[in-house]
Amino acid sequence: MSDRRVIVVDVETTGLDPAKHTVVELAAVDLGTGDHRVIVPALRREDLAAASPRAWTVNRYFERRVYEQAMGESALNDALCELFGWLDGATLAGASPAFDAAFLATLFEDRCDAGVPTWHHRLADLSALTAAALQKDPLKLPGLDVCCAWWGVENEAPHTALGDAQATAECLRRLRAHCDDRGSVRPDYEGHQPASERYSASAAAEARL
Ligand SMILES: [Mg+2]
DSSP states (O other): OOOOOEEEEEEEESSSOTTTOOEEEEEEEETTTOOEEEEOBOOOHHHHHHOOHHHHHHHOTTTTTGGGGOBOHHHHHHHHHHHHHHHTTSEEEESSHHHHHHHHHHHHHHHOTTOOOOOOSSOEEHHHHHHHHTTOOTTSOOOHHHHHHHHTOOOSSTTSHHHHHHHHHHHHHHHHHHHHHTTOOOOOGGGOOOOSSOOOHHHHHHHHO
16 A cells, blocks of 8 residues: 555535535645645635535634634645645545535635645545444444544544544544554555455345345
8 A cells, every 4th residue: 555645634615515505714734744734715705605604604714703814815825735735645534525626626716826636546444444443333424523522532622624624633643543553553555365255245135035
């Protein structure tokens, strides 16, 4: 396996639909170095018009005066171009990384001259990894607040991009330490030999009939 850079991302948004809503605040943490960036895009008239009122309640955009840090087009482009360098070829990690990835792709597409970075096609999902590592029901996926409780991490600023990204990063560090302590092997997938007995989904389905 390669030692790809792992970048933890969290976005706060104007709603849940990446086709309709947009990023109001983005934080990225380099899991290896702990270095972080916060990016606050200036919202356009159409972003405000399409926003879900519920989203403002969750992310407290106005209460926290996030808009005071809003970046104009040029500063936003520069910040996204820098983040492009972090994410291109990296593993994207998050508490709910598919959600973050969808919003990031649209943000880069719309507002970054460099276009959309190519992060690795497998996302590091704290929720799924935590359920598996702690031997919980793997299909009852815990939210970030539950992951933090299970890993003993305090989220100092929940529902802010940086608070959530840093809490996620700390959970991932503890998860990795937990796996190291357990002495779990680090398999070399390139040299992986298939098991002698192969699992057949169709045979298993037939057996259940
Ligand atoms: Mg968040």
